[in-house]
Amino acid sequence: MALVAARGTLLRAGVRLGTEAAACGRNGTRRSASHRVLVEPDAAAGIATIKFKNPPVNSLTLEFLTELIICLEKLENDKTFRGVILTSNSPGIFSAGLDLREMCGKNPAHYAEYWRAVQELWLKLYVSNMILVAAINGASPAGGCLMSLSCDYRVLADNPRYKVGLNETLLGIVAPFWFRDTLVNTIGHRASERALQLGLLFPPAEALQVGMVDQVVPEDQVHSTALSVITQWLAIPDHARQLTKSMMRKATTDNLIKQREADIQNFVSFISRDSIQKSLQMYIEKLKQKKS
Numbered sequence: 266m267a268l269v270a271a272r273g274t275l276l277r278a279g280v281r282l283g284t285e286a287a288a289c290g291r292n293g294t295r296r297s298a299s300h301r302v303l304v305e306p307d308a309a310a311g312i313a314t315i316k317f318k319n320p321p322v323n324s325l326t327l328e329f330l331t332e333l334i335i336c337l338e339k340l341e342n343d344k345t346f347r348g349v350i351l352t353s354n355s356p357g358i359f360s361a362g363l364d365l366r367e368m369c370g371k372n373p374a375h376y377a378e379y380w381r382a383v384q385e386l387w388l389k390l391y392v393s394n395m396i397l398v399a400a401i402n403g404a405s406p407a408g409g410c411l412m413s414l415s416c417d418y419r420v421l422a423d424n425p426r427y428k429v430g431l432n433e434t435l436l437g438i439v440a441p442f443w444f445r446d447t448l449v450n451t452i453g454h455r456a457s458e459r460a461l462q463l464g465l466l467f468p469p470a471e472a473l474q475v476g477m478v479d480q481v482v483p484e485d486q487v488h489s490t491a492l493s494v495i496t497q498w499l500a501i502p503d504h505a506r507q508l509t510k511s512m513m514r515k516a517t518t519d520n521l522i523k524q525r526e527a528d529i530q531n532f533v534s535f536i537s538r539d540s541i542q543k544s545l546q547m548y549i550e551k552l553k554q555k556k557s
């Protein structure tokens with residue numbers, strides 16, 4: 266159902282599914298997707314690397330979200346691949362999170378479609394049967410951080426500019442309950458309460474200390490470290506690891522699934538408020554001014 270909706274979005278966006286599908290195939294050679302998601306499969310190792318390529322900052326536009334969802338679904342259904350590394354094709358920025366322009370100046374139907382896609386990506390990541398490792402090679406605020414928190418393991422490049430965290434309150438918006446739950450499941454309740462209220466963005470050493478990431482390594486070792494982590498995890502029998510993952514995470518995803526439509530309605534009414542639209546516009550303006 267969600268995949269059908271996602272395909273509808275892609276087709277409206279003019280994305281050729283044939284090309285995209287080929288990119289996520291089982292071929293062992295390097296291939297790239299048509300648009301915003303590059304996939305480098307290593308069939309022999311059973312691992313694929315997904316590289317975000319949505320310039321300038323890998324923000325989660327509806328089209329990018331849709332491509333990611335379809336790509337993950339294809340890998341999930343292809344038993345060749347047991348592990349996936351998520352990383353950015355543009356070192357410096359992992360992902361700037363949700364695309365602010367998708368949440369600003371649009372109509373309620375658009376907000377609803379957008380939020381459903383955000384939910385879908387999280388659901389796909391959080392309870393994926395595959396081993397997901399985030400190789401965080403750049404800044405990763407808000408939705409970018411959520412993507413990495415949804416993986417099984419996070420490796421962050423040691424660069425003080427590469428901050429990670431759920432900074433929603435700094436934008437005048439509120440992280441929804443399933444963002445909160447993902448964070449609480451990772452770093453615990455007290456640390457989450459502080460991080461969420463203050464919208465904290467953690468530089469690498471602090472991110473490691475609070476548990477937002479599992480390892481901090483020199484920038485040029487992020488991918489190789491992710492690869493060696495995934496290799497260790499691959500040694501565990503899939504059925505035992507998958508059932509354990511499900512046991513740890515399914516209650517969290519079920520909580521969203523049972524109130525998915527209400528969550529969409531909450532988002533639409535929240536984001537449509539004049540005060541929230543103003544806050545987002547001011548934030549976009551601030552990002553622009555930072556440059557000049």
Ligand SMILES: CCCCCCCCCCCCC/C=C/C(=O)SCCNC(=O)CCNC(=O)[C@H](O)C(C)(C)COP(=O)(O)OP(=O)(O)OC[C@H]1O[C@@H](n2cnc3c(N)ncnc32)[C@H](O)[C@@H]1OP(=O)(O)O
Nearest residue numbers: 324361362363364365366404406407408439532535552553
């Ligand atoms: C009663 C309770 C009710 C509760 C109900 C809850 C309902 C739910 C509420 C809503 C929840 C929403 C959850 C939101 C999650 C998010 O992810 S929001 C997005 C947060 N993201 C950020 O804050 C990141 C902002 N960007 C940056 O900090 C920086 O851009 C960067 C990523 C660190 C990169 O810096 P730099 O390399 O210097 O690039 P810039 O020059 O800043 O940016 C380049 C251009 O990119 C544009 N841009 C940046 N980020 C975004 C973005 N997220 N979306 C869209 N566009 C972005 C930036 O404006 C620049 O554009 P140009 O000026 O046109 O070049």
